[in-house]
Amino acid sequence: MSEYKVDYFSKYYFYEEEDFLEKIEDGNYILNQIKESNRFDYKGHSFKYTKFGNISMGDTKRDVDVVIDLEQNKITINGENAHLDLIYKFETKELEDHMRIATRISEKTDDISCLLYVNNAQSKSFIKDLEYIKKIQEDRMNKR
Template sequence: MGKYKLDYFAKYYFFEEEDFLKEEEGEYILNRIKESNRFDYKGYSYKYTKYNNISKGCTQKNVDVEIPKESIDIILNGDRVHLDLIYKFYTKKLEDHIRITTRISEKTKEVSCLLYIDYIQANDFIKELENIKKLQEYNMKS
């Protein structure tokens, strides 16, 4: 079981405009986005995507991650979560981080997420995520 500290953890929800209007304060937020292309409100950042959808993003700093042995899930700030690594798992080297792009399963949604980890921890962390992905793939075949 490895323990790591993410520099940043970001989640992004995506909406069609008509669906976004059904969200709490959707019309108010949508009007603000139309005025300035981005609107930060109640801990979330809202903007249009390149596909003309609306994204709702939130970012946390200094996030604790534990990877239990022989588990298909991880522990993120004390909560067990499922990363959909078999569907999306990309890494990219940035100036002072490795960025990992994947999806996280929530009760009613699949949510895009970005995990940023420093180079000191990155290799071990990515190896553990690759092992989780292998377990997920094995479970799909069983």
């Protein structure tokens, strides 16, 4: 079992404008704000238009605890079980002092894009653990 402290963990939810107004509290207010400035921070979330014309709602947490249990094929983020869809998306980019990992996370009602920023001191072992989990996911997919 490996324990990590991830500097930033961001989840991004994407909405068409009509769905956004139905699903998001204060949707009209937020929509008016992002139409003026293209980005608006509100109640702990960041809202903006994407290059595809839909709306993204970002939720970023700092200093997040991530536990990867290779024996159980289990990932826990801040004490909650998480399923990272590593076979569908697993992109890494080395930054000056961090490694950025882009993937998807499955939640009960949605598949959500997410970014994890891991400091360079622990990024190699973190990515190695994720690659192991990805291989298990691929093996399970191929057995179907």
